[in-house]
Amino acid sequence: MEPSETYNNAIFELNDVGFTYDGPIVALEHLNLVVKPGERLAILGSNGSGKSTLLKILDGLYFPTSGSLQAFDQIMSEEALRDDRFNFEFRRRVGFVFQDSDAQLFMPTVWEEVAFAPLQLGVEQDEVQRRVDQALQALQIEKLRDRGPHQLSGGEKKRVALASVLSLAPEVWLLDEPSAGLDPRSVSWLIDFIETQRQGGKTAVIATHDLALVEASADRVCVLDEAHHLIAEGTPGEILTDRALLLNANLMR
Amino acid sequence: MNIAAPHRRARSGFVERTLVDINHALEQSIFAERLARQQGLLQGIDARVKVIALLLLLLAVNLSHSLWVIAGLYAAALLLALLSRVPFWAYLKRTWAFTLIFTGIVALPALFITPGPVWVHLPLDIIITQTGGRTALFLLFRTGASVATAVLFVLTTPWNSLLKALGVLHVPDVIILVLGMTYRYIHLLLHTANDMFLSRRSRILKRMTDAEERRLAAATAGTLLAKSLQISSDVYLAMESQGFRGYPRTLETFRMRWSDWCFGMVVVLMSTAAIWLGR
Numbered sequence: 001m002e003p004s005e006t007y008n009n010a011i012f013e014l015n016d017v018g019f020t021y022d023g024p025i026v027a028l029e030h031l032n033l034v035v036k037p038g039e040r041l042a043i044l045g046s047n048g049s050g051k052s053t054l055l056k057i058l059d060g061l062y063f064p065t066s067g068s069l070q071a072f073d074q075i076m077s078e079e080a081l082r083d084d085r086f087n088f089e090f091r092r093r094v095g096f097v098f099q100d101s102d103a104q105l106f107m108p109t110v111w112e113e114v115a116f117a118p119l120q121l122g123v124e125q126d127e128v129q130r131r132v133d134q135a136l137q138a139l140q141i142e143k144l145r146d147r148g149p150h151q152l153s154g155g156e157k158k159r160v161a162l163a164s165v166l167s168l169a170p171e172v173w174l175l176d177e178p179s180a181g182l183d184p185r186s187v188s189w190l191i192d193f194i195e196t197q198r199q200g201g202k203t204a205v206i207a208t209h210d211l212a213l214v215e216a217s218a219d220r221v222c223v224l225d226e227a228h229h230l231i232a233e234g235t236p237g238e239i240l241t242d243r244a245l246l247l248n249a250n251l252m253r
Numbered sequence: 254m255n256i257a258a259p260h261r262r263a264r265s266g267f268v269e270r271t272l273v274d275i276n277h278a279l280e281q282s283i284f285a286e287r288l289a290r291q292q293g294l295l296q297g298i299d300a301r302v303k304v305i306a307l308l309l310l311l312l313a314v315n316l317s318h319s320l321w322v323i324a325g326l327y328a329a330a331l332l333l334a335l336l337s338r339v340p341f342w343a344y345l346k347r348t349w350a351f352t353l354i355f356t357g358i359v360a361l362p363a364l365f366i367t368p369g370p371v372w373v374h375l376p377l378d379i380i381i382t383q384t385g386g387r388t389a390l391f392l393l394f395r396t397g398a399s400v401a402t403a404v405l406f407v408l409t410t411p412w413n414s415l416l417k418a419l420g421v422l423h424v425p426d427v428i429i430l431v432l433g434m435t436y437r438y439i440h441l442l443l444h445t446a447n448d449m450f451l452s453r454r455s456r457i458l459k460r461m462t463d464a465e466e467r468r469l470a471a472a473t474a475g476t477l478l479a480k481s482l483q484i485s486s487d488v489y490l491a492m493e494s495q496g497f498r499g500y501p502r503t504l505e506t507f508r509m510r511w512s513d514w515c516f517g518m519v520v521v522l523m524s525t526a527a528i529w530l531g532r
Contacts, residue, residue, distance in 0.1 A: 061490045061493060084498070088496070096491075098494075103487030103490075103491050106434050106438075108413035108437055109413055112503075116492075120501070120502055150437065168496075
């Protein structure tokens, strides 16, 4: 992989990607998509449209059952990720915030949770301590450092989940329904957080059905319909004013 | 934590009883965590020092052949409990309830079957020997003092720190990680179960029959199992996403403070003295 400072090509490139769960249950069909460096791309779709599956494919957790995916100019496959060097570089550069914070927060304390990713990637211990302290400070959750995840509210869990990715300092953020279950103040804080990442030159792919979040946080929007197809692509202004499109995608009534 | 406290109602059935049990389990856990994090002597000592201290004290209790020495070690545990602000009567109850029930059953036959000089002659020609009485007393005291010490150290140490401290006993990191995750997800499943039963209770209009209760229990267990499988799959994906490659790397943050050194030295001296005096 190229060093991040010189990277100008597409971060992700999906060519005719399809994904089918055992069943068989189709989650995605004939998806063509390019994610460019530094952009904030919203994947807009109703429940079950395949947004979460798409993010898992982008994170190399699932692999397309048809078509192909390139990440940082390299073909993404199970075999490619088995290579330690490629896996290390990819995991270092891409961070994933899961929809269900309970699945993401698996360590006994907040501090250990935030330290988990840098430790797995072999970051020096002093540097891990520094990164964790910085992430806790940035997310304003220093006072939670010794708490267990079961002692946190929904909003606090989301902040810890974000901190656990922030400590990795990724170039690309994959955010799955980041505003789900958050109160208005936390959503407003989340929008500011995404903006801060953009100003730092980070790329963000946000899967959501929250139209307000899309309006506030995205540069570009892709819409998935209930048949798991990409049916539209455009700026938030173009997409959010197209009432017929939103009705068709079951995003408004 | 937002756990709705269920109220016992006249038509207390399976749902009600389960809710009470789940809430009791969660309350116990919250109580233990709160106790372990409050200000107190033992709470201020590093968990790893406490694990070694606990082993030394258990060794001293079980190697001693003197009841006085064992009683002395028990008294030391009580003093530590007071200095660590552990609720005293609850602590005594927790210690002796287990000891009397489980060790009592084992110790009882020793009173009658151990040969030796007669101590008490009971009706029906039942004899308690001095040796039997002494053996039973030793068993009870040793177990009581051991349980009291172990319970005290567990009560004054957050569960997560206790697990991490197992590292000093060379328990592999992967085992400690799995134990920590188990503890974390038991909580999550208890909350899920609580929500499921509350939701059921809100929709139950009449007392359920035994058959209905059995069906509800089976359905709930099935749903929880399915949820736990789903969560375990998601957790693995989350770990993989954060660079986990089959073996966890952890951070070593153990730093001895003067209070840890002092406590450790006192325990070493106390245990050595107890073993020597009780030889």
